[in-house]
Amino acid sequence: MEKWECTVCGWVYDPEKGDPSQGIEPRTPFSDLPDSWVCPECGAPKSMFEKLS
Amino acid sequence: MRYAIVGGGIAGVTAARRLRALAPKAEILIFEQEPQLYYLRPGLIDLLAGEKKPAELTPFDRNWYESHGISFRPSAQVVELDPGRHTLTLSGGEKMSYAGLILATGADAFRPPVPGASLPGTLTLRSLQDALEIRERAQGARAALVLGGGWLGLETARALRAWKLEVTVVERAPWLLPRQLDRAGGEVLATQLNKLGIEVITGTSCQELRGDGEVREAILTGGRRLPVQLVVIAAGIRPRLGLARQAGLAVNRGVVVDDWLATSAEGVYACGDVAEWQGKVFGIVPAAREQGQIAAANVVEPGSARYRGTVVKNRLKVAGVELVCLGDTQPEGGPGEEHRYASPQEGVYRKLVLRGGKLVGAIVMGDLSGLGEVERLISAGEEVGGELKRLLTGRLG
Numbered sequence A: 001m002e003k004w005e006c007t008v009c010g011w012v013y014d015p016e017k018g019d020p021s022q023g024i025e026p027r028t029p030f031s032d033l034p035d036s037w038v039c040p041e042c043g044a045p046k047s048m049f050e051k052l053s
Numbered sequence B: 001m002r003y004a005i006v007g008g009g010i011a012g013v014t015a016a017r018r019l020r021a022l023a024p025k026a027e028i029l030i031f032e033q034e035p036q037l038y039y040l041r042p043g044l045i046d047l048l049a050g051e052k053k054p055a056e057l058t059p060f061d062r063n064w065y066e067s068h069g070i071s072f073r074p075s076a077q078v079v080e081l082d083p084g085r086h087t088l089t090l091s092g093g094e095k096m097s098y099a100g101l102i103l104a105t106g107a108d109a110f111r112p113p114v115p116g117a118s119l120p121g122t123l124t125l126r127s128l129q130d131a132l133e134i135r136e137r138a139q140g141a142r143a144a145l146v147l148g149g150g151w152l153g154l155e156t157a158r159a160l161r162a163w164k165l166e167v168t169v170v171e172r173a174p175w176l177l178p179r180q181l182d183r184a185g186g187e188v189l190a191t192q193l194n195k196l197g198i199e200v201i202t203g204t205s206c207q208e209l210r211g212d213g214e215v216r217e218a219i220l221t222g223g224r225r226l227p228v229q230l231v232v233i234a235a236g237i238r239p240r241l242g243l244a245r246q247a248g249l250a251v252n253r254g255v256v257v258d259d260w261l262a263t264s265a266e267g268v269y270a271c272g273d274v275a276e277w278q279g280k281v282f283g284i285v286p287a288a289r290e291q292g293q294i295a296a297a298n299v300v301e302p303g304s305a306r307y308r309g310t311v312v313k314n315r316l317k318v319a320g321v322e323l324v325c326l327g328d329t330q331p332e333g334g335p336g337e338e339h340r341y342a343s344p345q346e347g348v349y350r351k352l353v354l355r356g357g358k359l360v361g362a363i364v365m366g367d368l369s370g371l372g373e374v375e376r377l378i379s380a381g382e383e384v385g386g387e388l389k390r391l392l393t394g395r396l397g
Helices: B010-020 B041-048 B060-068 B130-139 B151-161 B183-195 B242-246 B285-300 B372-382 B387-396
Strands: A004-006 A050-053 B001-008 B027-031 B070-073 B078-082 B089-091 B096-097 B102-103 B108-110 B122-124 B144-148 B164-169 B198-202 B206-210 B217-220 B225-226 B230-234 B238-241 B254-258 B268-271 B275-277 B313-315 B321-326 B335-343 B349-354 B357-363
Touching: B001 B010, B001 B096, B010 B027, B010 B070, B010 B285, B041 B130, B041 B151, B060 B070, B096 B357, B102 B285, B122 B130, B130 B151, B130 B217, B130 B230, B144 B151, B144 B225, B151 B164, B151 B198, B151 B230, B183 B335, B183 B349, B183 B357, B206 B321, B254 B268, B268 B285, B335 B387, B349 B387, B357 B372, B372 B387
Parallel strands: B001 B027, B001 B102, B027 B070, B102 B268, B122 B230, B144 B164, B144 B230, B164 B198, B254 B275
Antiparallel strands: A004 A050, B078 B089, B089 B096, B108 B238, B206 B217, B217 B225, B313 B321, B321 B357, B335 B349, B349 B357
């Protein structure tokens, strides 16, 4: 599954790990994250993420 | 073909990744003086507050670098750069040639010349090691002083509050965040920080730090004395210019780069906190990322990518205080037309700056509703027109 990087702070969303701090289960693809989800590091919205090459 | 990057922070690592994409067969090396792999510097605040572990700030592990063919060498100090011969030398004596070089050496924390600032217990926050050391010191301290009411100073104050310390922030300017906030906004912010138990003293500097072996007391201008066991200096950054100077590159406040992020030496580019473009050293992550990508593109194909600046965006990472500053906020007035909305009791303050009918800057505090729209308008450069009142009051209107 693809990893995505926050363009504001550089934090990387790894779908294998999910984001327990916001109740996101491991193995959740980035595209399935709710619109209310934000970068757990800096609070940037989902739209500020770019797919990691 | 070998590309060398000096510095493994966000600018250097972003450049390495772009190089990898553009030049699949090239050898890519990153030399980093710190002993760790690349980590998220903004996350050091969370590390200091005890909310994150170092591993959580390290987005790429050893395997990642290996699988991407990027050689990341920690604890590696580049001591000499010879742009004429296209060679660099490491502190151990190892010498190598390069086809292209990217300087991403970053910046050091600035230590103003305050008497007593070298006493143990007086620290700056820049590296992972710094954060761990401050955290350790905080365990045995009752009261801490933060010198500097900029973004880092305020976030440091919040992190130290997490350890139940008495925290005082001293800012030399008449209000907090003087480069982005205006006076009215600074006052609203100070009140919000007071509610979190952070004392804010503006228009004041620290004259001297005293202590017998360890810092114990701060003397402020005006004569006030504060008992302290920990002092964190957050007085801004200074680009690390040693290598650039040694190599004979043109430097000013930072390494001077053109619109292609080329330095004065052929084949050498600079990006991130060390680079000075059009007189500006941005010192923020989004600029470091953009510049890293552009420097990489131009190393591979000179003239292929042009840098046009980064819209400055800062968001305060202090739980309970929402604050975002975007673009040109005219802290002390200026040519732009200013519109304000304030509700200080609720900690709400909003200022929009327009030029020729277009939004060029904004301060949004307390209520972030409509922030996305404000950001979009600043980036797009469209005229604002009838939406102004709504933008100004957010959902409160």
